[in-house]
Every structure is written in C-alpha cells, then in structure tokens.
Amino acid sequence: DYGKVILPFTVLRRLECVLAPTKDKVLEVAARYDGQDINPDRFLRKASGHSFYNTSTYTLKAIAGDASHAAKYLNQYYGAFSPNAREVLERYDFAQQIKRLEAADLLYQVVGRFADLDLRPVERDADGNVVLDEDGKPVEIVTNHQMGYTFEELIRRFAEQSNETAGEHFTPREVIRLMVNLLVAPDSDALALPGTVRTVMDPACGTGGMLSAAEEHITAHNRDATVKVFGQELNPESWAICRSDMMIKGQDPENIKFGNSFSDDGHTGATFDYLLANPPFGVEWKKVKDAVEYEHERLGESGRFGAGLPRINDGSLLFLQHMISKMKPVDASGTGGSRIAIVFNGSPLFTGAAESG
Incomplete structure (x- = not known):
C-alpha cells in the first residue's frame, strides 16, 4: 500500500505548487463571495488562472507544523479544492489514507516531507514573477514531461511490488x-x-x-x-x-x-x-x-x-x-x-x- 500514499501526495504537492502564485487572489475572491447566494466557481477559476483552485488558507508546510491537528487540517485543505481536482484525489481514497497515517502517527512526517518537495513548473522571483532565461523563455524547474515520467515510474514500481501488470x-x-x-x-x-x-x-x-x-x-x-x-x-x-x-x-x-x-x-x-x-x-x-x-x-x-x-x-x-x-x-x-x-x-x-x- 506504499504507493497509495506516495502517488496522491505527489499529485497534491504538484497541484499546490501550480496554484501557489495565485493563491492570495483566489482567497480574496473566495472571501468576497462568501455567504452570498452566488456560485463563485467561474470567478475562482479565473482568479487561479487554471480550471481548478483551492480556497483553503492552509498549505502542506503549515499543516506539517502542527502535528496534533495534521489530520483535521489536511482534510479541510483537501476538501477545499474545486470538485474536479478533489475527484482526482478521491480516486486514491485519500481520506482513508489520511486516517491510516494518522493512526500510525506518521501523517505529519509524510506531510512534512512532501511540503519540502519543490515541484514548481517554473521559477519565480520574490515578487512572484516568472524568471526568464536569455531567450526570454520561462526557466522551468519540473516540466510536465518530467512529472509524467515520474508518475509513470511510481505506478510501475508500486504495481510490480504488488505483482500487478504495470507494463501494459x-x-x-x-x-x-x-x-x-x-x-x-x-x-x-x-x-x-x-x-x-x-x-x-x-x-x-x-x-x-x-x-x-x-x-x-x-x-x-x-x-x-x-x-x-x-x-x-x-x-x-x-x-x-x-x-x-x-x-x-x-x-x-x-x-x-x-x-x-x-x-x-x-x-x-x-x-x-x-x-x-x-x-x-x-x-x-x-x-x-x-x-x-x-x-x-x-x-x-x-x-x-x-x-x-x-x-x-x-x-x-x-x-x-x-x-x-x-x-x-x-x-x-x-x-x-x-x-x-x-x-x-x-x-x-x-x-x-x-x-x-
């Protein structure tokens, strides 16, 4: 079951890194429409710059810093994703994985390890601007291709460990x-x-x-x-x-x-x-x-x-x-x-x- 923990946390950290530059703007929009009889979904998507978003104030690093409430805060963080992103994590039975790790007193340690993992797609300066190279192209840190290779290797390795057919x-x-x-x-x-x-x-x-x-x-x-x-x-x-x-x-x-x-x-x-x-x-x-x-x-x-x-x-x-x-x-x-x-x-x-x- 090792892979059932590593894979969803890798996906979660990648999503967090992608959303980080627009997190403050999303939180501002979420607060503006809080309590109103309006579905803010399209406004939140626009604010995030993606087709998905997260309206929680938490981050993995903040959750890892409070071991006694790690499970509670992580569930809230995970639940604050837009439905299309939350469904991705639900395929991993993520809530159950949180519960199991918490019972084993391992959750905050796992969260801490992933919080320190740099999976940003591009490099940004202190003001949040994309850093460009000499040719004016974004300086990439972890490309989508690299993430694809990483995910496939993880699936392959964990499937082989459980005697499943990953090669297909x-x-x-x-x-x-x-x-x-x-x-x-x-x-x-x-x-x-x-x-x-x-x-x-x-x-x-x-x-x-x-x-x-x-x-x-x-x-x-x-x-x-x-x-x-x-x-x-x-x-x-x-x-x-x-x-x-x-x-x-x-x-x-x-x-x-x-x-x-x-x-x-x-x-x-x-x-x-x-x-x-x-x-x-x-x-x-x-x-x-x-x-x-x-x-x-x-x-x-x-x-x-x-x-x-x-x-x-x-x-x-x-x-x-x-x-x-x-x-x-x-x-x-x-x-x-x-x-x-x-x-x-x-x-x-x-x-x-x-x-x-």
Whole structure:
C-alpha cells in the first residue's frame, strides 16, 4: 500500500505548487463571495488562472507544523479544492489514507516531507514573477514531461511490488513521438492555417503521454492552433494523474473519462480528428463480455463491434473497432475524415495467430 500514499501526495504537492502564485487572489475572491447566494466557481477559476483552485488558507508546510491537528487540517485543505481536482484525489481514497497515517502517527512526517518537495513548473522571483532565461523563455524547474515520467515510474514500481501488470499502461516517449509524427505529418499545411482547431482522442490514455505529445507537436507547428484532447482510462491511478495533468495544462478535465471504453463509452457519439492508442493487448475482456456481445448482436454494423469479436483473452480488435467508430465521416466534397495511429504488438510473427496481428 506504499504507493497509495506516495502517488496522491505527489499529485497534491504538484497541484499546490501550480496554484501557489495565485493563491492570495483566489482567497480574496473566495472571501468576497462568501455567504452570498452566488456560485463563485467561474470567478475562482479565473482568479487561479487554471480550471481548478483551492480556497483553503492552509498549505502542506503549515499543516506539517502542527502535528496534533495534521489530520483535521489536511482534510479541510483537501476538501477545499474545486470538485474536479478533489475527484482526482478521491480516486486514491485519500481520506482513508489520511486516517491510516494518522493512526500510525506518521501523517505529519509524510506531510512534512512532501511540503519540502519543490515541484514548481517554473521559477519565480520574490515578487512572484516568472524568471526568464536569455531567450526570454520561462526557466522551468519540473516540466510536465518530467512529472509524467515520474508518475509513470511510481505506478510501475508500486504495481510490480504488488505483482500487478504495470507494463501494459506505458509507452516509451520515442514510440509516442513517432506515432504522433506519422499521424499529423500529412496535415502539415492545414495545421499551419490561422484558427486551426484539432481534436485528439486516446481510448486507453493511461497518464496522458500520447495526448500531451500530440498537443505539443501541433502547437509547435502553429502556436495559435487550438488542440482539444479527450481520453478514457480504466486504471484509477493513471486516470487521476492524466486528469490532473490536463487540468494543469489548461485542458478541460471533464474530457478525461474514467471507466472501461468497451462497456461504458465516455464519448458516445463523438468523433475526433486524430485517434491514437497503445491499448493493453493480450488482456482479457471477460469482465465486459456481456456488454460487448450485446452490442455486437443487437446493433451489428450500427454499433462499434459489427466486424466481429476477438478471442476473450485479447481485446485488441475491440479497441481498433472502437476507434474506427470515432472517426469523422468524409462528405461528398471529399473533406472530413480522421486518422488513426495504433500500436499492434500482437503480431503473429511473435505471438502466434492473434487477432491483434
């Protein structure tokens, strides 16, 4: 259970560091609307500069300094996050972790260690201004990419310690970059146009590495481009990290859905410009067998799985059909359509005659 403590506290500290520069402004707005019959959510978001906020006066450092009230203050601090951020921590059963650490007389020590961890995204001076380098770019301390690597390594390590299969959730950054390049390259001219808007979806998004890489690649070609990312993830820890990462980057966290893409499609009826994924091939889909077979038999070609069902121990073909159902149709003039990049690592050359090959 070590990872169930380290992961949520790492997320919490990262969120705190990101929100720190605008904390006073958020507290001022919260006080202004306190007791009024007005939902201040949009004003608080504007004040924080992000899609999330925290209205507590506490910090981890202050909580660590009062060992006798650490649990009480930490619960209040955690509960003062906006609902979308609080939901992330709830996926870790954070309240229960606080209770367990308090019972073991370890809570204030853990809080103290994380309070001293510098996870600021950029360096700021004494006045709170972003420090720039010689090229006028922000001096980064812990980038989003670095945080992504950190989270993935933590999940991998803790999953291996508990004999779980962590390897199915992660894709090397080099592979991700290759996939994104192949996916986007044919649209280089269109992506350079002013006002370009593109949507990207990953139905097995893990901690969001592919979505982040796609956004960065497109905006590198056109800083004025708007990239909206969407995803779905079954693993609660990976989902929580992806959702918090997208919040920090200014994406809509509601676009990152939790649940099984086969039995509980979080993006029903939606279509996207680009779809990419490295699904957990070779993993059984027995738990969603009834839902998948029902859609296959009742909806046929009108559903997602009309092409047929794979063996129960390999759901790769289901992911491919699911992604195809999210493609935009091509109109009479030949415009529209989507592009898919998917990793098939179940080639018959290596694993026998599997559907994923």
